[in-house]
Amino acid sequence: MSDKMFLSDNETVLDAVSSAEVKQFRCLECDKTFPFKKSLKQHAVVHSGVKNFECDECGKLFAHKFNLTQHLLIHSGVKNFECDECGKRFAQKGGLTKHLLIHSGVKKFKCDECGKLFARNCTLTKHLSLHSEVKNFKCDECGKLFAQKTGLTRHLLIHAGVKNFKCDECGKRFTLKENLIKHLLIHSGVKNFKCDECGKRFTQKVDLTHHILIHSGMKNFKCDECGKRFVRNSELTRHLSIHSGMKNFKCDECGKRFVRNSELTRHLSIHSDVKNFKCDECGKRFARNSELTRHINSFRCEELQV
Known part of the structure; x- marks a missing residue:
């Protein structure tokens, strides 16, 4: 019936x-x-599409009063639902239920663009914005654009100087845990990605992908200030910071400022007691490879003078 x-x-x-x-x-x-x-x-x-219930805290609208009541738990700061796997806590039971899918290992949602799989449909939806040309989230510090708000939020940690993830091998610190995990591959010595053009091997596939552009000879990214051209947009972005004259990256140890975060990272090794670069001739150790190179060159100069 x-x-x-x-x-x-x-x-x-x-x-x-x-x-x-x-x-x-x-x-x-x-x-x-x-x-x-x-x-x-x-x-x-x-x-x-009717949403008559509004949150006084953030203005978000809901179709049902029950959904508004559940939403208000987020603003209360109370998180009574804890994940037994990783200890992460949630304000709503639904949030914990969705989170548990991550630990299940089941990934039913597939991106048709790149084939990447996801445990939740909402995560796939966010991911799809990466393939879109639309980047509505801009960093006020450096002007970099992001397709997702989460990408901008993570990026802002770089400007904040927050680096909570430390490599036990060399002491290098990272803003994001995934960057530390990628970095650890360097110490493993495993390089599974090989360039067919020159035979150079890489620890990560993304490094090989970037390297291949060098052999193409194409430099599509041009600096409007000086006309210098670059293979990758990321190289141009880093280069532009030179013309800006802005030094947003500060060393907490001595107060010295740098244009690029990479420069600050290299500088921090000076304050560290870790000296991983050793001269085979005299046994002297250095914090940076560039210092070792200068040291070796000084030996060669002395030999030439003799």
Whole structure:
């Protein structure tokens, strides 16, 4: 037996499907089923687009008062739901339920552009913006644009100088954990990615991809200030900081400032007791490879003078 009806101005079709034991009411918009017709009517408001319940904290709108009540937990700071796997806490049970999919290892949602798999559809949706040309989130510090707000948020940590992830091998610190994980491959000595042109090997595939551009001879990125051309946009971006004269990266040890974060990173090795670069001739150790190179060259100069 089928019972169909229309709701108010939206004319949302409701389909009541009866079975031998349980009568289920199915929404023809999304196929979601409900045990009661009243529940289905309440749900139909979601598809109507009407959101009458507003959060006084952030202005976000909701179709149901219940959803607003759940949302307010986020602003309260109370997180009663804890993940047994990693200890991460959540304000809402739904947030924990979605999070648990990450630990399950199940990734049902696939990106048609690059084939990458995701545990949650919302994560796939965010990822798809990377393939889009639209980048609406801009860093006020350096002008870099991002497709996702999360990308901008993570990027801002660089300007903040926050580096909580330290390499136990060499003492180098990183803003993001994934950068530390990638860096650790360097110490492993494993280089599985080989350039077919010159035979040079790389620890990471992305480094090989960037390297291949060198052999192409194409330099599509030009500096409007001095006309210098670059193979990669990232190289041009780093180069532009020279013309800006801005030194946003400061050493907390001595106060010296740098144009680039990479320069600050190299400088920090001076303050570290770690000296991984050793001269095979005299045994003297150095914090940076460039210092070792200068040291070796000084030996050669002395030999030439003799």
